[in-house]
Amino acid sequence: MGRRAAIHDRAFDRGEFHSQLAKWRTSVAASKGQPICQPNRLADYWWHVESGLVRQVRLQSSGLRCIHEFFLPHEWFVCDGISEDTVIEAVCDGTVLGRYGRFDLERLAVEDVAIAQILRDARNRQTARAEEHIFNLWHRRSVEKVRVFLDQMRARLPARSDGFTPLPMSRYDMADYLGLSVETVSRALSILRSRRVVEFDGVRTLKIAHGLDDHFPLFVPPPPRASGARVA
């Protein structure tokens, strides 16, 4: 379960539920950096990303900007119980979402098990992602954080035919998601490239070697101690 669940809902994407859902849908478009909704209305809707990229951001008084989550095309999300200083913004131009009243949708779900399933899956996936995020922030080194993040994006984003995946977000966004500085993210990417873990085609398009589940140490352990003795 959880991590192995489908990325998006096949049945929905085949269009089988469009007819039922379409009349409840309101289209919301936003360009780069714009919020998609007034904060106090956020929790009243279910959202479905149709194109572009969306981020859930929390601003600190100090100016630090914590990105809690990204939502990619075909993903559903709902903003239950989030803190008041959280906003949902478009990351890039041309971002479009479908907006559905929660009351309407959840009433539909009582009658229609397929719709109920979409909502339940979306919830579970949001929970699972939050846990992965906690785990990733918890005790990992910067290079591992970045590698795991890229691997997650590879799984959630469509790849080009040549296997390269275009990332829709900037280094700053990655840094604010991973709790690192931009410089550290950039350095981590350079290290991963030098280790042939990722291959670049331009700055934001890359191919990620996956299946590496182990941590691999960044540096070899230092020599015991530079005492008087020296190697010939």
Place this chain on the structure above:
Amino acid sequence: MGRRAAIHDRAFDRGEFHSQLAKWRTSVAASKGQPICQPNRLADYWWHVESGLVRQVRLQSSGLRCIHEFFLPHEWFVCDGISEDTVIEAVCDGTVLGRYGRFDLERLAVEDVAIAQILRDARNRQTARAEEHIFNLWHRRSVEKVRVFLDQMRARLPARSDGFTPLPMSRYDMADYLGLSVETVSRALSILRSRRVVEFDGVRTLKIAHGLDDHFPLFVPPPPRASGARVA
């Protein structure tokens, strides 16, 4: 919403729903360090902590032990979409939970709005806590992490009449929750004590000054540079 929500459900604790829920309840007791359920059955139930303390733990192959969440007396939780290597354990002896079949409880909730409200609140609180946890792990310094953690515990745990709060968990548990080493947690507590932010009565019982929302720097910025010039 979210952070300001009631800690536990008043109506439930007044016993008004006991009569309805009691027949679905199975009592589960566990002593220190014991799991409360087989991992593969975890997601089949709603849980209600009645006494003691429970932790949600994820073990890494390397031996690191990430504590995702604590659940305190009177709190409900459900294990949707969690990863397979997660276990729920009692933190201390004498931990007792009520276990309710999800199917049963959620069918009850369709008819009974009060029960539905309990479950919805519990879900929202779990989401909100996960977000707070992410935020706390994200970019904070160790002393701030510990202070915020203590403040959360103050809000969730009952205080003694003299205002001191007994913490049910060890330094190791705090460390594994906050992504720090035990030593760093211990040092952070010493620093907070020396700053009069917390006051101790024994190692695990303390009073926390709250309302501090600001970060306060650990060290004063270093002098510009020890150049040739020297202060008289």
Place this chain on the structure above:
DNA sequence: ATGGTGTCTTGATCGAGATCAATGAAATGA
């Protein structure tokens, strides 16, 4: 008593990552 174990604290050292700074590359707009 004595030893054992688990928990908590403090000290010393070192490395990973933040920060400051500079430069380069790419997008945007006049």
Place this chain on the structure above:
DNA sequence: TCATTTCATTGATCTCGATCAAGACACCAT
């Protein structure tokens, strides 16, 4: 076209926290 701004990379320095190490303290059993 050039100017401006945003984004990305790399280097140098310094600090926070991990790690290793030792000791204090409580609790238990024998």
